[in-house]
Amino acid sequence: MKKFRVYFDKDTEQDWIMEMSNQGWAFENFFLGVYTFKPSEPGEYIYQIDLLDDWMGDKKDFSEFMEDSGVEVVAQWYRWVFLRKRAEEGPFEMYTDIESKIVQYKRMEKFFLVILILESIIFLVEFLAAIRTRSMALIIATILIGLIVMILFHNVLKCKEKIEALQKEYH
Amino acid sequence: METISPLTEAFFYILLSVRQPNHGYGIIQEITQITEGRVILGPGTLYGAINSMLSKKWIQLYSEDKSSRKKKEYLITDRGKEVFAKEVKRLKEVLMNAKRMEEYNEKV
Structure with a gap:
């Protein structure tokens, strides 16, 4: 399923993606305002959106680090990244302090x-x-x-x- | 030597977890375990802290196998050990002074 949305605030965008996930639609991709979702178990994934420090240098380093930490980098748009983790693996919040x-x-x-x-x-x-x-x-x-x-x-x-x-x- | 005093809890526990070579996932796991789930470090927080400590040379990259894409491991440096020891000294002082409160409460 594809949905077109324009978000200017990553927190409300993240809330919407989580709402979709809870309804059984797992976010898969983003391109020019078009969000792609795939059917999943309701609440299967927890999503987080993050902004990279420097998109030239740390893109690869960041993705590898996240994968080493058990987090999947689902999509990337310029310096913005969409990350997810299976809910059964415990809580997932990018920034905890x-x-x-x-x-x-x-x-x-x-x-x-x-x-x-x-x-x-x-x-x-x-x-x-x-x-x-x-x-x-x-x-x-x-x-x-x-x-x-x-x-x-x-x-x-x-x-x-x-x-x-x-x-x-x-x- | 530039130090942040006191160390943030995240910095303190990351330094502790890399007393022997450890990778991102291992650091999060160990901290969760030794604090009995009180401190569950977010991967973004960990990433920022590790980069900051790498640039301060408190920790170093221990191993990176480019061919097999092995997980990157980090290890504390001598400078990192100094920073940690300084923080432990401060914490001991805090704990010792905390006893004054207990002693006072016992008297009254």
Whole structure:
């Protein structure tokens, strides 16, 4: 079964994939918003989504390490990875202490921040061109990029919120 | 020598688990066992901690057989042993001072 979804938040995306798993649909692949599922026993797998530190260098190292630790890397999209473990093998959570949870959200915050800056520059260029030419196509493109900029901004804020909440838990 | 004091629980138990060569899965298993399931290390937490300790040279890669894709094993270094010993010293002090509370409670 294939489903098209657009997620901007990995936690809600993960919740949805888990919900599918509990209904007997095991996530198998991801490509451009299309999620592929295969029938399975309900709740057979536990899924986690993670963001790699550096997608050029540690991709292979990361996958091998996870497999050595008994975790299957199901799919990968750019720096995002989808991991799973059989539920019968016990609990599965990628990050189990506050320190590493904070590191994970900081990595995500940085990831979104870099794209936010790039998209903002593109937005500005498009915006100026749209004013100058008054072309309908450029105006639509500017609005679309503006929306993406807003979503990215929202994501950066959300990461900040989560980091702050974790830091409070610490003390 | 740069150290984080006190060590996080994850760092402490990983250092302990690589006193002899051990791989990712073995480290998670051993920590679960010796803490009777209180500390179950997530593989993401372990991966981050191992990379951090490799770059600090607290641990080293012990074996890596590229041809047969054997599991990577890690081993504590002398620097890692120093960091661990320092932490144990701190923990002993904490435990000793904790007795003051018991002694006080016995008096009253």
